[in-house]
Amino acid sequence: MITLAAALMPAHQQYLLEARQMQALSFAVHIPLVCFGIAFPAMVLFAEWMGLRTGDPVYRTVARRWSRIVLALFAVGVITGTILSFEMGLLWPNFTATFGSVFGLGFAIEGFSFFMEAIFIGIYAYGWDRLSPRLHFLSGIPIVITGFTGSLTVISVNAWMNHPGGFRLVGGKVVDVNPWSALFGNSMLWSELIHMYIAGYMVTGFTMAGVYAVCRLRGRWTRYERVAMTIPLTIGALAAPVQVLVGDWIARVIAIQQPIKLAAIEGLARTTRGASEHVLGWYTNGQIKFGIGIPHLLSLLSFHSWNAKVTGLDTVPPADRPPINVTRLSFQTMVGIGTLLAALGVVYLFVRIRRRSLPTWRWFYWALVVSGPAATVALIAGWVTAEVGRQPWVVYHVMTTAQSVTGAGGIPVGYAALVVTYLAVAGAVVWILRRLARAPLDLPGADAPPDSTMQAA
Amino acid sequence: MFLKALPLAFVLAGLVLYITLAGADFGAGMWRLLSGGGARGERIRDHAHHSMGPVWEANHVWLIFVITVAWTAYPTFVGSVASTLAVPFFIAALGIILRGASYALRSAASSSRESRMVDSAFAVGSLVTPFALGTMAGAIAAEQVPVGNAAGGLFSSWTGAVPILIGVLAVAFSAYLAAVYLAADAARHGDPEVEEAYRRRALGAGAAAGALAVAGLIVLHADAHSLYTELLHGAALVVLIVSLVAGAVALALVATRRFEPARYVAALAVACVVAGWAFARYPVLLPGLTVSQAAAPHDTLVAVVIAVLAGGAILFPSLALLFGLLLRGRLGEPGGAGADAEPAGGGTVAAVLGRAPASTPLQARLAVALLIVGVGFLNGADAAWAHVIGVFALFGFMVIGFAAIVPRALAEDT
Numbered sequence: 001m002i003t004l005a006a007a008l009m010p011a012h013q014q015y016l017l018e019a020r021q022m023q024a025l026s027f028a029v030h031i032p033l034v035c036f037g038i039a040f041p042a043m044v045l046f047a048e049w050m051g052l053r054t055g056d057p058v059y060r061t062v063a064r065r066w067s068r069i070v071l072a073l074f075a076v077g078v079i080t081g082t083i084l085s086f087e088m089g090l091l092w093p094n095f096t097a098t099f100g101s102v103f104g105l106g107f108a109i110e111g112f113s114f115f116m117e118a119i120f121i122g123i124y125a126y127g128w129d130r131l132s133p134r135l136h137f138l139s140g141i142p143i144v145i146t147g148f149t150g151s152l153t154v155i156s157v158n159a160w161m162n163h164p165g166g167f168r169l170v171g172g173k174v175v176d177v178n179p180w181s182a183l184f185g186n187s188m189l190w191s192e193l194i195h196m197y198i199a200g201y202m203v204t205g206f207t208m209a210g211v212y213a214v215c216r217l218r219g220r221w222t223r224y225e226r227v228a229m230t231i232p233l234t235i236g237a238l239a240a241p242v243q244v245l246v247g248d249w250i251a252r253v254i255a256i257q258q259p260i261k262l263a264a265i266e267g268l269a270r271t272t273r274g275a276s277e278h279v280l281g282w283y284t285n286g287q288i289k290f291g292i293g294i295p296h297l298l299s300l301l302s303f304h305s306w307n308a309k310v311t312g313l314d315t316v317p318p319a320d321r322p323p324i325n326v327t328r329l330s331f332q333t334m335v336g337i338g339t340l341l342a343a344l345g346v347v348y349l350f351v352r353i354r355r356r357s358l359p360t361w362r363w364f365y366w367a368l369v370v371s372g373p374a375a376t377v378a379l380i381a382g383w384v385t386a387e388v389g390r391q392p393w394v395v396y397h398v399m400t401t402a403q404s405v406t407g408a409g410g411i412p413v414g415y416a417a418l419v420v421t422y423l424a425v426a427g428a429v430v431w432i433l434r435r436l437a438r439a440p441l442d443l444p445g446a447d448a449p450p451d452s453t454m455q456a457a
Numbered sequence: 458m459f460l461k462a463l464p465l466a467f468v469l470a471g472l473v474l475y476i477t478l479a480g481a482d483f484g485a486g487m488w489r490l491l492s493g494g495g496a497r498g499e500r501i502r503d504h505a506h507h508s509m510g511p512v513w514e515a516n517h518v519w520l521i522f523v524i525t526v527a528w529t530a531y532p533t534f535v536g537s538v539a540s541t542l543a544v545p546f547f548i549a550a551l552g553i554i555l556r557g558a559s560y561a562l563r564s565a566a567s568s569s570r571e572s573r574m575v576d577s578a579f580a581v582g583s584l585v586t587p588f589a590l591g592t593m594a595g596a597i598a599a600e601q602v603p604v605g606n607a608a609g610g611l612f613s614s615w616t617g618a619v620p621i622l623i624g625v626l627a628v629a630f631s632a633y634l635a636a637v638y639l640a641a642d643a644a645r646h647g648d649p650e651v652e653e654a655y656r657r658r659a660l661g662a663g664a665a666a667g668a669l670a671v672a673g674l675i676v677l678h679a680d681a682h683s684l685y686t687e688l689l690h691g692a693a694l695v696v697l698i699v700s701l702v703a704g705a706v707a708l709a710l711v712a713t714r715r716f717e718p719a720r721y722v723a724a725l726a727v728a729c730v731v732a733g734w735a736f737a738r739y740p741v742l743l744p745g746l747t748v749s750q751a752a753a754p755h756d757t758l759v760a761v762v763i764a765v766l767a768g769g770a771i772l773f774p775s776l777a778l779l780f781g782l783l784l785r786g787r788l789g790e791p792g793g794a795g796a797d798a799e800p801a802g803g804g805t806v807a808a809v810l811g812r813a814p815a816s817t818p819l820q821a822r823l824a825v826a827l828l829i830v831g832v833g834f835l836n837g838a839d840a841a842w843a844h845v846i847g848v849f850a851l852f853g854f855m856v857i858g859f860a861a862i863v864p865r866a867l868a869e870d871t
Contacts, residue, residue, distance in 0.1 A: 008533065008536050008537065008540075008604075008605055008606040009605065009606060010606070011606045011607060046863075050864070050867065064792045065792060067791070067792050068791050068792035071791050071792070072561050074514065075514060075557055075560060075561040076557065076558065076561055078514050078517060078518075078557060079553050079554050079556075079557030079558065080554075081521075082517070082520065082521060082550070082553055082557075083550050083553070083554065085521055085524055085525065086524075086539075086546060086547070086549075086550045088528070088539075089524075089528065089535050089536060089538070089539025089540070089546070090539050090540075090543050090546055090547060090550075093535075093536035093537070093539050093540035093606050093607070094536060094606055096528050096532055096535055096536045096539070097532045097533045097535065097536025097537070097606075098532065098536075099532070100528040100529055100531075100532025100535060100536070100753070101529060101530070101532050101753030101754055101757040102757070104525060104526075104528045104529025104530070104532065104753075104757075104761075105529050105757065105760050105761060105764060107525040107528070107529070108522075108525040108526050108529050108761060108764050108765070108768075109764050109768065110525070111518065111521045111522045111525045111526075111768075112522075112764070112768030112771070112772055114518055114521060115515065115518045115521075115522070115768075115772055115775075116771065116772065116775055118514040118515040118517075118518050119515045119772075119775045119776060119778070119779045120775070121514070122514060122515060122779055122788070123778065123779055123782060123788065125791045125792060126788035126789060126790070126791055127782065127787065127788055127789075128789070128790075128792060129789040129790070130786070130787045130788070130789055131782075131787060142775075174754065175754065176754075177753070177754040177756055177757050178756050179529075179756065179757050179760045180760060187841070190844070190848070191844075194848055227867055230863060230866050230867055231863060231867075234859055234862050234863050234866070235855075235859060238854070238855045238858050238859060239855060242831075242851045242854065242855055245831065245832060245835055245836055245851060246835070246848075246851070248835075248836050249835050249836065249844060249847075252839075304839065349858075349862070352862055352866060353821070353862065356865075356866075356869055357869070406539075406540045406543065406606060406607055407540060407606045407607035407608075408540050408541070408543040408607035408611055409611055410543070410544070410611065414543075414547050417547075417551060418551075421551055421554050421555070422554075424558070425554060425558045428558045428559075428561070428562050429558075429561075431562070432561055432562060
């Protein structure tokens with residue numbers, strides 16, 4: 001066999017930053033939809049199951065209406081996901097050409113998972129009228145499972161990029177490839193997967209709770225809205241505090257596997273024993289300005305030891321450091337919002353258990369309205385931390401992003417076209433969801449909402 | 458060698474399924490533009506929309522399958538193609554976005570003016586995507602894609618006669634397949650007017666596709682002579698003849714209103730065109746790159762084959778279920794239509810209250826205990842096994858906590 005030495009050479013790309021932003025944009029558009037794919041089907045199924053168990057038609061109505069949202073968001077998610085798969089080749093051909101044989105398997109399995117999800121969402125969403133209730137409920141279960149397997153396989157690729165293994169690189173070509181151990185035998189996979197999976201439930205839970213909080217603030221508060229709020233709100237409220245604990249876990253994994261990412265997150269210029277944690281502030285000239293320093297906390301959190309040594313940015317040349325303030329700010333955004341959401345969740349759980357009712361304070365419902373978008377911001381900020389914090393590497397310490405980028409021209413044109421298209425899609429999604437929300441409640445005996453005269457398809 | 462070529466067989470099979478299944482969806486989108494005005498035009502459009510509803514997402518996923526298997530098994534090939542053919546690839550991407558978004562919009566559009574607008578956007582997306590993907594296939598076939606990172610011409614690689622012709626052929630073929638499928642659907646639903654409308658469209662588009670395919674051979678003779686001679690030899694020639702015969706038979710079947718077999722014969726014609734390319738070119742993928750040079754290392758190929766076979770074992774029964782339910786008319790409107798019928802064992806709110814679960818201190822205590830265990834093992838300990846216990850305990854906390862709170866809360870909030 002003739003070996004093909006480094007068939008794809010790194011190319012000079014004037015618009016590397018634009019290419020990275022294009023990828024980031026596509027990702028930021030896709031990932032909130034992923035959350036709904038992960039978490040929403042389980043909520044729909046729970047509502048349907050309550051309906052089957054109690055015979056109360058309100059649950060069935062909730063589940064039916066939600067299943068239309070699942071379908072609409074999945075349809076949009078299919079296309080944004082396709083764009084991401086295109087961009088792997090369009091923007092980073094050298095990455096795909098060099099390492100496709102190592103990481104590609106994860107996406108190939110994801111393809112099947114996606115397939116099953118598409119099939120059963122089709123059956124579930126279109127099968128309400130003519131399948132038996134039991135069969136219909138069962139047809140929803142594969143959607144929940146594929147939501148998990150899909151995230152497992154995609155995260156396995158991202159975890160591999162952050163902590164590559166399962167191959168050797170000889171003369172620009174990968175040899176001794178073991179894709180199974182590369183993807184699924186990776187010590188970074190599990191913490192990242194659990195973190196994302198719970199984030200999916202938080203984003204979906206708080207977003208849906210926020211929708212019904214708007215109803216309540218507008219004075220539309222029937223049993224339908226109460227049921228439709230309680231299910232996602234309780235899920236978000238339970239998931240948010242757990243996410244804080246999982247976040248601590250993933251941070252300790254990062255401390256060991258990607259010390260420079262941690263140093264960028266914390267703005268730690270020099271390797272330090274008993275390092276302080278800085279809250280807020282701005283990194284400049286090797287230190288944090290205007291931040292609140294808490295002595296020893298970083299060492300304590302990262303290594304559970306008062307005087308543990310934390311690696312600083314000075315251990316690598318400046319060219320090998322990620323953009324520090326972007327990484328740091330996005331990390332602090334994620335942690336800040338996550339903490340507030342956890343507090344909101346605890347308040348809800350406390351009131352729910354103690355007073356056996358929903359909170360009555362108006363501010364609580366305003367907080368819920370904000371919580372959905374806030375959770376989405378935290379989600380994206382978390383991914384910015386992970387991905388920008390990995391720079392300048394696309395495959396950590398193996399291949400840089402600059403080496404992987406395409407040599408094709410016209411990136412700014414493509415970037416502009418994509419921005420315009422996504423703005424249009426965003427407008428379309430808002431329009432669809434408003435239409436779905438205004439469709440009349442098909443609930444025998446329930447109070448019709450005031451603006452239910454609008455006839456939708 | 459067999460192992461190195463096997464994933465290519467999967468890729469080509471996926472490609473045939475994508476062309477025949479999603480191609481028909483693209484065609485259904487195009488026909489909305491040419492449906493004419495008035496109530497009849499609207500019925501023709503609505504028929505196109507409803508027939509594809511439950512299946513189009515699943516059909517689209519074949520493209521994802523093709524791409525992911527290709528980049529795992531033949532990474533250099535995908536890297537070279539995607540970078541040189543960035544422009545048509547990106548146009549296809551935009552077309553897919555436009556199409557998917559307008560598909561989702563269509564179900565929410567209420568007035569006929571709104572749905573007309575959405576249909577136009579949908580039709581543009583449906584037209585652009587197969588054309589762009591077709592030019593990519595044409596550019597690969599005409600040896601316009603060299604190995605390397607954007608080594609070929611950004612525009613010249615796909616704007617030659619062969620790529621453009623294949624692009625147009627892809628459009629014509631999609632329109633043809635869609636018309637055949639839609640005529641079959643209309644016949645099954647007993648709507649002779651719509652059936653006849655699509656039968657005429659099928660005949661027109663089929664004749665156009667056939668003419669383009671013959672014209673294609675002439676263009677190949679002039680522009681890509683090596684492919685032309687390879688196509689007219691050995692196995693490639695055999696499948697090409699089968700393809701021509703199948704295309705003619707499919708048209709005859711449509712003319713005599715036997716739509717159901719026409720679908721499969723038309724699909725066979727496409728499969729033969731793809732196979733013809735494969736036989737003509739094998740083992741060369743791109744100029745200077747053979748299948749065995751492009752193939753991933755042995756363990757990856759084994760992994761891909763295992764994944765595809767195992768995935769297929771789950772996938773095909775599920776697909777059969779979906780299409781079976783669709784063809785037996787068991788799939789209706791998304792989310793169900795009209796007022797909610799009482800489900801089996803119907804009850805009232807009062808009945809729910811009567812059945813409200815008693816307070817469950819045991820569940821609550823268990824949830825708190827699991828939370829403490831979770832914090833201890835996940836956040837206190839450093840060993841991997843402890844983290845596993847911690848994660849399971851925290852998931853247990855969330856699930857049991859949910860079970861302890863929600864059913865009671867739902868019953869109380871009446």
